[in-house]
Amino acid sequence: MELLYALCVGALTTCGFFLVLRSRTFAVVLGLTLLSYAVNLFLFASGRLTIDGAPILGQGGAPYADPLPQALVLTAIVIGFAMTAFVVILAMRGRADTGTDHVDGRIPERREPPAAK
């Protein structure tokens, strides 16, 4: 289970960072969303993965799930969700104000290939 979990977090992070480095705001917003999924899973795992454990506290040394990471993940989800909503609105406003969805607000000039005769 640990391997599957780690691979899943790793794949999400990789895809997230790749998309964040794209030049169009839509891809970047998707990348940020993937990154926040990855980090939520990661935080959850920082309390160790347990199966059939009691929530919060067990009796007589029975295995239990660490409750703190769950609280942290809840906070991170709320904040991440609000930030994603904000960045979507900002990207739409950027599209309206600057006339392009490039993250720099303008499309960088490209050297034109020599015109064929």
Next chain:
Amino acid sequence: MNHSIIFPVLIPLLIAILQLLPPLSGRGGLASGRLRASSLFAVGLVLVVAVYLLLATHSGAAQIYRLGDWQPPFGIVLVADRLAALMLLVTAVLALGALLYACAGDDHTGVYFHPLFLFQLAGINAAFLTGDLFNLFVAFEILLIASYALLIHGGGKARTRVAVGYVILNLVGSTVFLFALGILYGVLGTLNMADMAVKIRHLSSAEQAIASTGGLLLLVVFGLKSAMLPLQFWLPATYAAASAPVAALFAILTKVGIYSMLRVFGLIFGPHAGALADLIVPWLWPLAVLSLLLAAVGIMAAVSLRQLIGQLILLSIGTLLAAMAINNTAAVGAALYYLVHSTLICGALFLLADIVVRQRGKAEDRFVQAQRMCHPGLLGTVFFVAALSVVGLPPLSGFVGKALMLNAAETSAQISWLWPPILLGGLASLVALSRAGSTLFWRISGEKACCEPVSRLQLAAVLLLLSASPLLVLFGGPVTGFTGASAEQLALFERTPQLLLPQVSP
């Protein structure tokens, strides 16, 4: 328990919420007299509480506030020590200056300026007070989301353009912060900073490798907030595009990053952390020196006053990083003095630049020939004093700060690495500011055009922030005494973090 510790967070938060409700909210969130009065009231109260906390921490030990009276490390704590009290006071003074300036009319160019301003203040104060690493993240998010909205206050294409980049960059930064938190929690099993400092001394070597990864990820995050070398490209354009009071308040945001570095790396990864001792010092040296050199180049290359001030902020960050790299108590004390000085003066310069922009018509603050200003003598004098101070020439505070810092370097290796970049940065800013001043005030063309006269409130705000510079010199003894004591207290907590974990008697 001393309940006044939480007031710097609660007061702005409560008044900002009240400002969103009908009796105060005004017409559609636009600024009104009632909003302005309530904001000034809130910032004034925070200033009073900050002064009280400063006096309280000056004489005694650090005060710890247990939220909900849960015993640390299980509950969340706020810690008011000398360093936190000092940062609170600087923030309150800067916020008062920025708010006075905004009340002259800038708050009327967009909606909800006042609530956002107070939310940001609450976030900054929470970041300075918290003794819990996860709450530091929460405080960062509060101040950041307010700063996103404040950055586009007033609207316009330029602001939207820089805001998209700024928001995306900081969201990635927040994600990396959470990864670092997860790593550290996974290894240490706690998020109370003092408790982390205790536990990090007993790690196995495999766990140490993981903890150092977490620590270095935190350096990336704080480096991004404080615009450290490879992560500084966003700052000059962003600050130049923001409206003046917002840019002035943002002068403290980079210092929040520096403060977090001092707190986290000074407490958790300090000299007594076993194999992880002084984790970031080897990284800080090259980063600080390169930051200084690159900022010196940027200062020479700036084409407008606001860009120049942005580069000056980068220079001050490089200077602070260099002081942290020296890694002794004297250097940290000198860095705190310099931090107070550079925050307030850079804030004053942003406000002054906005007055200059309004007076020069279409040329704005670019270094080109332009129409004559209304009050060249007055503004020229203010600019001259601010420039003297920020460059670091005697008799103003920049000189004292830099002299203290140069003096703190002990070994010859430290001196040979520290002195040339700092002095070179000073020279570059001297040249660039001389050129800027002579172009802005002397290269004038044509008749005096009718221009907006500078309002008294705006001038008062600039003078309030600028007066910090002579005051920091006049009261240099007590101020350096206090910054030195703050640095010593920080070192004391590093040696014995148990002081921050008091046992509650049942």
